[in-house]
Amino acid sequence: MTALSALFARDARIAIxxxxxxxxxxxxxxxxxxxxxxxxxxxxxxxxxxxxxxLWLGALLSSLLALDRLFANDHEDGSLDLILMARPPLExxxxxxxxxxxxxxxxxxxxxxxxxxxxxxxxxAALSATALTLLAGTPALTFIxxxxxxxxTALRRGGLLLPxxxxxxxxxxxxxxxxxTNAAVVGPMPFDTPFTILCALTLISAVVGPFxxxxxxxYGME
Amino acid sequence: xxxxxxxxxxxxxxxxxxxxxxLAAATLVAFAYGLHGTYLAPDDYQQGATxxxxxxxxxxxxxxxxxxxxxxxxxxxxxxxxxxxADVAAKCAAPLGAAFTFLALVTGSxxxxxxxxxxxxxxxxxxxxxxxxxxxxxxxxxxxxxxxxTRAGRAAAILTLVGAVNLPIIKFSVDWWNTLHQPASVxxxxxxxxxxxxxxxxxxxxxxxxxxxxxxxxxAMRNEIMRRRVRTxxxxxxxxx
Numbered sequence: 001m002t003a004l005s006a007l008f009a010r011d012a013r014i015a016i017x018x019x020x021x022x023x024x025x026x027x028x029x030x031x032x033x034x035x036x037x038x039x040x041x042x043x044x045x046x047x048x049x050x051x052x053x054x055l056w057l058g059a060l061l062s063s064l065l066a067l068d069r070l071f072a073n074d075h076e077d078g079s080l081d082l083i084l085m086a087r088p089p090l091e092x093x094x095x096x097x098x099x100x101x102x103x104x105x106x107x108x109x110x111x112x113x114x115x116x117x118x119x120x121x122x123x124x125a126a127l128s129a130t131a132l133t134l135l136a137g138t139p140a141l142t143f144i145x146x147x148x149x150x151x152x153t154a155l156r157r158g159g160l161l162l163p164x165x166x167x168x169x170x171x172x173x174x175x176x177x178x179x180x181t182n183a184a185v186v187g188p189m190p191f192d193t194p195f196t197i198l199c200a201l202t203l204i205s206a207v208v209g210p211f212x213x214x215x216x217x218x219y220g221m222e
Numbered sequence: 223x224x225x226x227x228x229x230x231x232x233x234x235x236x237x238x239x240x241x242x243x244x245l246a247a248a249t250l251v252a253f254a255y256g257l258h259g260t261y262l263a264p265d266d267y268q269q270g271a272t273x274x275x276x277x278x279x280x281x282x283x284x285x286x287x288x289x290x291x292x293x294x295x296x297x298x299x300x301x302x303x304x305x306x307x308a309d310v311a312a313k314c315a316a317p318l319g320a321a322f323t324f325l326a327l328v329t330g331s332x333x334x335x336x337x338x339x340x341x342x343x344x345x346x347x348x349x350x351x352x353x354x355x356x357x358x359x360x361x362x363x364x365x366x367x368x369x370x371x372t373r374a375g376r377a378a379a380i381l382t383l384v385g386a387v388n389l390p391i392i393k394f395s396v397d398w399w400n401t402l403h404q405p406a407s408v409x410x411x412x413x414x415x416x417x418x419x420x421x422x423x424x425x426x427x428x429x430x431x432x433x434x435x436x437x438x439x440x441x442a443m444r445n446e447i448m449r450r451r452v453r454t455x456x457x458x459x460x461x462x463x
Contacts, residue, residue, distance in 0.1 A: 168356050215301070219380075
């Protein structure tokens, strides 16, 4: 087993176990989607119109929650130092950890979104469109999030700094994710245009995010 | 004295204290000339005298993007060339840039109320400048969260470079999206479409605000160098005790 696949398996295993936080993201997603009708009122027509936006916002906030455990736990018990000294390039290590994070946190959100869409009275076209755009967009949220996670690694009093750093950078993903979903449901814009831009954002962030995070881990720590 | 001598904090502080009075005087003269030109500039045929908010709003908007560019150059200085004063420059520029962004948003909002009928609209340029403002504040928060200034400087440098992607989005947002905000009238292909009677005072005000930024920035850098010396002295004293 190569080093990177061993790291992937380790991260996935730790995340799934108790205290790992993998399923907590889905629970937070459910909580957020439940809170919205309490605030807006049970008007089903209104919920159907803004449903994709609520699902996207919930997915964004949920994936943000679990980000700070990405490097902080390793930093605390010293394994981050071992990872920094290891042979694979730090950028690939960050990509591996981000992928493990997405599989354990982002993918459950994608699977849960059609079920939660039923709570918001979305029609089947909207349910599948939301799930598809989340599948294409949540990796972007993770890869952009690793920048903030790396910046916040050694901060003891980080608090809400990590979300404040990451959220402005994820705004384009949110815009095109919701635009693609609405295009699939309502039209008149074709679904392909915002969807391909969303996929492009994921691919760009898959390169920029790990490079920035690796630079932070390398030079930002002492 | 070569440029490399500026990397020495003592020489830098000496140089700043020498030229700061001249810079401040130049700023005052530029503001006097610019405000005088603003007073003399003609009224707009549609907006009347309200158009004169432009002479404050536009330079602030230009400067909020310029300052992030200055911070990006300083970030490269920190990460690539390891210049000793680069992170001092970046740290001091952030609050100034945030202030310019805030002023651009506020003056634009006050201008929008009589002209567009609303204080705010979620169009591309206003939204992206608001995002820039949030990123300025996030950067300042990051500076204040890490104790050691050098370590904070490296982390902030990376965030500055990542956030620099917002600058072309702001500049071209009025071209890419159908927005309420006016499209580019000065820095555009084919030259400026603003009449010279308004363009000259606008350029003078832009120069005045830029000189203001340079003056305040150099003064802030000098203060920050002093602050770090005090911190080092306090740490040394604590160690000896």
